[in-house]
Amino acid sequence: MVEWTDQERTLIANIFANLDYEDIVKPDVSCHHSLCLRCLIVYPWTQRYFGGFGNLYNADAIMNNPMISAHGVKILHGLDRAVKNMDDIKNAYATLSELHSEKLHVDPDNFRLLSDCLSIVIASKMGYDFTPDLQAAWQKFLTVVVFALGRQYH
Amino acid sequence: LSSFTFPFTRESGVPLSSVLPRMLTVYPQTKSYFAHWKDLSPGSPPVRKHGITIMGGVYDAVSKVDDLVGGLLTLSELHAFMLRIDPVNFKILSHCMLVVLSMLFPEDFTPQVHLAVDKFLALLALALAEKYR
Numbered sequence: 140m141v142e143w144t145d146q147e148r149t150l151i152a153n154i155f156a157n158l159d160y161e162d163i164v165k166p167d168v169s170c171h172h173s174l175c176l177r178c179l180i181v182y183p184w185t186q187r188y189f190g191g192f193g194n195l196y197n198a199d200a201i202m203n204n205p206m207i208s209a210h211g212v213k214i215l216h217g218l219d220r221a222v223k224n225m226d227d228i229k230n231a232y233a234t235l236s237e238l239h240s241e242k243l244h245v246d247p248d249n250f251r252l253l254s255d256c257l258s259i260v261i262a263s264k265m266g267y268d269f270t271p272d273l274q275a276a277w278q279k280f281l282t283v284v285v286f287a288l289g290r291q292y293h
Numbered sequence: 294l295s296s297f298t299f300p301f302t303r304e305s306g307v308p309l310s311s312v313l314p315r316m317l318t319v320y321p322q323t324k325s326y327f328a329h330w331k332d333l334s335p336g337s338p339p340v341r342k343h344g345i346t347i348m349g350g351v352y353d354a355v356s357k358v359d360d361l362v363g364g365l366l367t368l369s370e371l372h373a374f375m376l377r378i379d380p381v382n383f384k385i386l387s388h389c390m391l392v393v394l395s396m397l398f399p400e401d402f403t404p405q406v407h408l409a410v411d412k413f414l415a416l417l418a419l420a421l422a423e424k425y426r
Contacts, residue, residue: 180404181411198405255388263395263402271311271318271335274392278319 141283143225150276154261155222158215178249178256179207185249214253221284228287236291247289254281309393311335313344316389323382351390354417361420373424380425383418390414 178185180198192207194200201207217235224231239245258277262269314335317324330339350368357364372378391411395402 177404177407181408202404255391258388259391259395259402259407262392263399266396266399269392269396271315274315275319275321 140226141228141279146272147276147279148225150273151222151225151280154273154277155219157265158261177260178252181256182249182252185252188243188245188249218284221280221287225280228283229290232284232287233291236288239288240292247285247292250285250288254285257281309348309390309397310341310344312386312389312393313347314340315393316386319389320385323385326376326378326382347386351414351417354420355413358413361416362423365417365420366424369421369424372421373426380418380422383421384415387411387414387418 179189179195179201186195189195189207189210192210193204195204195207220231220235221228239247258274258281261277262274265273314337317327317333317340318335324333327333327340330337333340354361354365362369391407391414394410395407
Protein backbone atom coordinates (compact mmCIF):
# COMPACT_ATOMS: atom_id res chain seq x y z
CA MET A 140 0.00 0.00 0.00
CA VAL A 141 1.30 3.40 -0.91
CA GLU A 142 1.66 5.87 1.93
CA TRP A 143 0.66 9.44 1.13
CA THR A 144 1.48 12.35 3.42
CA ASP A 145 -1.18 15.00 3.92
CA GLN A 146 1.02 17.43 2.05
CA GLU A 147 1.26 15.09 -0.96
CA ARG A 148 -2.52 14.62 -1.05
CA THR A 149 -3.04 18.39 -1.00
CA LEU A 150 -0.42 19.06 -3.67
CA ILE A 151 -1.86 16.47 -6.03
CA ALA A 152 -5.46 17.56 -5.42
CA ASN A 153 -4.39 21.14 -6.20
CA ILE A 154 -2.95 20.17 -9.55
CA PHE A 155 -6.23 18.56 -10.57
CA ALA A 156 -8.30 21.40 -9.19
CA ASN A 157 -6.40 23.84 -11.41
CA LEU A 158 -6.39 21.62 -14.48
CA ASP A 159 -8.89 22.46 -17.19
CA TYR A 160 -9.06 19.25 -19.21
CA GLU A 161 -10.50 20.86 -22.32
CA ASP A 162 -7.89 23.58 -22.21
CA ILE A 163 -4.98 21.21 -21.79
CA VAL A 164 -5.86 19.10 -24.82
CA LYS A 165 -6.94 21.72 -27.33
CA PRO A 166 -4.32 23.24 -29.59
CA ASP A 167 -3.72 26.83 -28.67
CA VAL A 168 -2.49 28.99 -31.51
CA SER A 169 -0.58 31.43 -29.34
CA CYS A 170 1.16 28.93 -27.13
CA HIS A 171 1.72 25.24 -26.98
CA HIS A 172 0.50 24.24 -23.56
CA SER A 173 -1.68 21.59 -25.08
CA LEU A 174 -1.17 17.97 -24.22
CA CYS A 175 -2.64 17.11 -27.64
CA LEU A 176 -1.25 13.73 -26.99
CA ARG A 177 2.11 15.54 -27.27
CA CYS A 178 3.73 12.18 -26.98
CA LEU A 179 2.34 11.30 -30.43
CA ILE A 180 4.63 13.99 -31.80
CA VAL A 181 7.64 13.59 -29.52
CA TYR A 182 7.55 9.78 -29.55
CA PRO A 183 6.11 9.03 -32.98
CA TRP A 184 6.12 5.27 -32.50
CA THR A 185 3.20 5.72 -30.08
CA GLN A 186 1.04 6.51 -33.13
CA ARG A 187 0.84 2.78 -33.75
CA TYR A 188 -2.13 2.61 -31.39
CA PHE A 189 -4.11 5.30 -33.20
CA GLY A 190 -4.61 3.83 -36.65
CA GLY A 191 -8.32 4.60 -36.62
CA PHE A 192 -7.93 8.22 -35.56
CA GLY A 193 -7.70 9.87 -38.95
CA ASN A 194 -4.94 12.21 -40.08
CA LEU A 195 -1.76 11.90 -38.02
CA TYR A 196 0.51 12.75 -40.90
CA ASN A 197 2.41 15.58 -39.25
CA ALA A 198 2.53 17.62 -36.04
CA ASP A 199 -0.07 20.14 -37.28
CA ALA A 200 -2.46 17.38 -38.27
CA ILE A 201 -2.07 15.74 -34.87
CA MET A 202 -2.56 19.01 -33.00
CA ASN A 203 -5.74 19.79 -34.93
CA ASN A 204 -7.22 16.31 -34.85
CA PRO A 205 -10.47 16.41 -32.82
CA MET A 206 -10.48 12.66 -32.20
CA ILE A 207 -7.03 12.93 -30.62
CA SER A 208 -8.11 15.84 -28.41
CA ALA A 209 -11.19 13.93 -27.29
CA HIS A 210 -9.01 10.99 -26.43
CA GLY A 211 -6.71 13.24 -24.43
CA VAL A 212 -9.69 14.31 -22.30
CA LYS A 213 -10.66 10.65 -21.82
CA ILE A 214 -7.17 9.82 -20.55
CA LEU A 215 -7.22 12.76 -18.11
CA HIS A 216 -10.61 11.62 -16.77
CA GLY A 217 -9.00 8.23 -16.27
CA LEU A 218 -6.44 9.90 -14.01
CA ASP A 219 -9.40 11.27 -12.02
CA ARG A 220 -10.15 7.74 -10.96
CA ALA A 221 -6.69 7.48 -9.42
CA VAL A 222 -7.04 10.77 -7.53
CA LYS A 223 -10.40 9.66 -6.13
CA ASN A 224 -8.93 6.33 -5.01
CA MET A 225 -5.47 7.36 -3.91
CA ASP A 226 -5.36 4.78 -1.15
CA ASP A 227 -5.98 1.88 -3.50
CA ILE A 228 -4.98 2.84 -7.02
CA LYS A 229 -3.87 -0.74 -7.70
CA ASN A 230 -7.39 -2.13 -7.46
CA ALA A 231 -9.13 0.95 -8.83
CA TYR A 232 -7.13 0.41 -12.03
CA ALA A 233 -7.50 -3.38 -12.28
CA THR A 234 -10.09 -3.33 -15.09
CA LEU A 235 -8.33 -0.47 -16.88
CA SER A 236 -5.10 -2.45 -16.77
CA GLU A 237 -6.80 -5.50 -18.22
CA LEU A 238 -8.31 -3.35 -20.94
CA HIS A 239 -4.91 -1.96 -21.95
CA SER A 240 -3.31 -5.38 -21.86
CA GLU A 241 -5.94 -7.70 -23.33
CA LYS A 242 -7.90 -5.46 -25.65
CA LEU A 243 -5.71 -2.49 -26.59
CA HIS A 244 -2.37 -4.32 -26.45
CA VAL A 245 -0.46 -1.23 -25.38
CA ASP A 246 3.21 -1.67 -24.44
CA PRO A 247 3.31 -0.52 -20.78
CA ASP A 248 6.40 1.60 -21.44
CA ASN A 249 4.04 3.98 -23.24
CA PHE A 250 2.37 4.83 -19.91
CA ARG A 251 5.71 6.19 -18.73
CA LEU A 252 6.17 8.20 -21.95
CA LEU A 253 2.71 9.73 -21.64
CA SER A 254 3.21 10.55 -17.97
CA ASP A 255 6.53 12.29 -18.79
CA CYS A 256 4.81 14.38 -21.47
CA LEU A 257 1.98 15.21 -19.06
CA SER A 258 4.49 16.46 -16.47
CA ILE A 259 6.10 18.67 -19.09
CA VAL A 260 2.78 20.16 -20.22
CA ILE A 261 1.72 20.84 -16.63
CA ALA A 262 5.12 22.42 -15.98
CA SER A 263 4.68 24.74 -18.94
CA LYS A 264 1.23 25.76 -17.67
CA MET A 265 2.31 26.31 -14.07
CA GLY A 266 5.73 27.83 -14.64
CA TYR A 267 7.54 28.56 -11.37
CA ASP A 268 4.54 27.21 -9.39
CA PHE A 269 5.65 23.74 -10.46
CA THR A 270 8.11 23.59 -7.60
CA PRO A 271 10.44 20.63 -7.03
CA ASP A 272 8.27 19.51 -4.06
CA LEU A 273 5.13 19.64 -6.20
CA GLN A 274 6.88 17.77 -9.00
CA ALA A 275 8.07 15.15 -6.49
CA ALA A 276 4.52 14.47 -5.24
CA TRP A 277 3.22 14.47 -8.81
CA GLN A 278 5.97 12.10 -9.98
CA LYS A 279 5.20 9.73 -7.10
CA PHE A 280 1.51 9.76 -8.06
CA LEU A 281 2.27 9.11 -11.74
CA THR A 282 4.68 6.28 -10.87
CA VAL A 283 1.93 4.57 -8.85
CA VAL A 284 -0.57 5.06 -11.68
CA VAL A 285 1.83 3.70 -14.30
CA PHE A 286 2.59 0.68 -12.13
CA ALA A 287 -1.12 -0.01 -11.52
CA LEU A 288 -1.87 0.22 -15.23
CA GLY A 289 0.80 -2.32 -16.02
CA ARG A 290 -0.08 -4.69 -13.22
CA GLN A 291 -2.54 -6.97 -14.99
CA TYR A 292 -0.22 -7.67 -17.89
CA HIS A 293 0.91 -11.27 -18.18
CA LEU B 294 18.77 21.99 -35.06
CA SER B 295 19.33 25.73 -34.81
CA SER B 296 15.80 26.23 -33.52
CA PHE B 297 16.50 24.26 -30.38
CA THR B 298 19.87 25.72 -29.54
CA PHE B 299 18.27 29.00 -28.65
CA PRO B 300 17.08 27.97 -25.17
CA PHE B 301 20.67 27.20 -24.29
CA THR B 302 22.17 30.35 -25.76
CA ARG B 303 19.52 32.67 -24.39
CA GLU B 304 19.75 31.20 -20.95
CA SER B 305 22.41 32.64 -18.68
CA GLY B 306 22.62 29.29 -16.92
CA VAL B 307 21.36 30.49 -13.59
CA PRO B 308 17.75 29.23 -13.75
CA LEU B 309 18.95 26.10 -15.54
CA SER B 310 21.18 25.40 -12.55
CA SER B 311 17.94 24.53 -10.76
CA VAL B 312 17.78 21.28 -12.77
CA LEU B 313 20.11 19.37 -10.44
CA PRO B 314 18.45 20.39 -7.14
CA ARG B 315 15.07 19.59 -8.71
CA MET B 316 16.24 16.11 -9.70
CA LEU B 317 17.49 15.42 -6.17
CA THR B 318 14.05 16.33 -4.79
CA VAL B 319 11.89 14.55 -7.36
CA TYR B 320 14.07 11.43 -7.67
CA PRO B 321 15.66 11.06 -4.22
CA GLN B 322 17.55 7.93 -5.26
CA THR B 323 19.89 10.20 -7.25
CA LYS B 324 21.15 11.66 -3.98
CA SER B 325 23.16 8.48 -3.54
CA TYR B 326 25.85 9.95 -5.80
CA PHE B 327 26.29 13.04 -3.65
CA ALA B 328 26.79 11.59 -0.21
CA HIS B 329 30.05 13.55 0.04
CA TRP B 330 28.07 16.79 0.42
CA LYS B 331 26.41 17.18 3.79
CA ASP B 332 23.80 19.60 2.52
CA LEU B 333 21.71 18.34 -0.38
CA SER B 334 18.88 20.81 0.05
CA PRO B 335 17.82 22.81 -3.02
CA GLY B 336 19.61 25.98 -1.87
CA SER B 337 22.89 24.24 -1.09
CA PRO B 338 25.85 26.02 -2.74
CA PRO B 339 27.76 22.91 -3.93
CA VAL B 340 24.56 21.54 -5.47
CA ARG B 341 23.81 24.78 -7.33
CA LYS B 342 27.42 25.09 -8.47
CA HIS B 343 27.46 21.53 -9.72
CA GLY B 344 24.16 22.15 -11.52
CA ILE B 345 25.86 24.95 -13.45
CA THR B 346 28.80 22.67 -14.29
CA ILE B 347 26.49 20.01 -15.69
CA MET B 348 24.43 22.46 -17.74
CA GLY B 349 27.69 23.92 -19.05
CA GLY B 350 28.60 20.46 -20.27
CA VAL B 351 25.23 20.10 -22.00
CA TYR B 352 25.65 23.50 -23.66
CA ASP B 353 29.13 22.48 -24.86
CA ALA B 354 27.69 19.32 -26.33
CA VAL B 355 25.32 21.38 -28.49
CA SER B 356 28.33 22.59 -30.48
CA LYS B 357 29.49 18.99 -30.90
CA VAL B 358 26.16 17.71 -32.11
CA ASP B 359 27.63 16.33 -35.33
CA ASP B 360 30.03 14.05 -33.47
CA LEU B 361 28.80 13.56 -29.94
CA VAL B 362 30.70 10.33 -29.36
CA GLY B 363 34.03 11.86 -30.39
CA GLY B 364 33.37 15.17 -28.69
CA LEU B 365 32.32 13.60 -25.38
CA LEU B 366 35.07 10.97 -25.20
CA THR B 367 36.82 12.33 -22.10
CA LEU B 368 33.53 13.04 -20.34
CA SER B 369 32.42 9.53 -21.09
CA GLU B 370 35.63 8.13 -19.62
CA LEU B 371 35.11 10.29 -16.54
CA HIS B 372 31.56 9.00 -16.01
CA ALA B 373 32.51 5.39 -16.80
CA PHE B 374 35.68 4.93 -14.81
CA MET B 375 35.63 7.57 -12.11
CA LEU B 376 32.07 8.66 -11.39
CA ARG B 377 30.47 5.36 -12.38
CA ILE B 378 27.00 6.78 -12.63
CA ASP B 379 24.34 4.29 -13.69
CA PRO B 380 23.23 5.48 -17.15
CA VAL B 381 19.57 5.26 -16.18
CA ASN B 382 20.18 8.50 -14.31
CA PHE B 383 21.03 10.33 -17.55
CA LYS B 384 17.39 9.75 -18.57
CA ILE B 385 16.18 11.06 -15.23
CA LEU B 386 18.29 14.23 -15.49
CA SER B 387 17.18 14.72 -19.13
CA HIS B 388 13.52 14.59 -18.06
CA CYS B 389 14.17 17.21 -15.37
CA MET B 390 15.89 19.41 -17.98
CA LEU B 391 12.83 19.15 -20.23
CA VAL B 392 10.52 20.05 -17.34
CA VAL B 393 12.57 23.15 -16.46
CA LEU B 394 12.81 24.18 -20.13
CA SER B 395 9.03 23.95 -20.50
CA MET B 396 8.61 26.04 -17.33
CA LEU B 397 11.05 28.71 -18.54
CA PHE B 398 9.85 28.85 -22.15
CA PRO B 399 6.17 27.85 -22.21
CA GLU B 400 5.55 29.59 -25.54
CA ASP B 401 8.67 28.36 -27.32
CA PHE B 402 8.86 24.82 -26.03
CA THR B 403 6.56 23.48 -28.75
CA PRO B 404 6.12 19.74 -29.35
CA GLN B 405 8.62 20.00 -32.21
CA VAL B 406 11.24 21.68 -30.03
CA HIS B 407 10.48 19.16 -27.29
CA LEU B 408 11.12 16.34 -29.78
CA ALA B 409 14.41 17.84 -30.96
CA VAL B 410 15.74 18.49 -27.45
CA ASP B 411 14.61 15.08 -26.19
CA LYS B 412 16.33 13.41 -29.15
CA PHE B 413 19.51 15.43 -28.56
CA LEU B 414 19.60 14.59 -24.85
CA ALA B 415 19.04 10.91 -25.60
CA LEU B 416 21.98 10.92 -28.03
CA LEU B 417 24.06 12.84 -25.49
CA ALA B 418 23.29 10.19 -22.87
CA LEU B 419 24.26 7.44 -25.31
CA ALA B 420 27.56 9.16 -26.07
CA LEU B 421 28.23 9.59 -22.34
CA ALA B 422 27.64 5.89 -21.77
CA GLU B 423 29.87 4.92 -24.71
CA LYS B 424 32.93 4.04 -22.60
CA TYR B 425 31.07 2.10 -19.93
CA ARG B 426 31.78 -1.29 -21.46
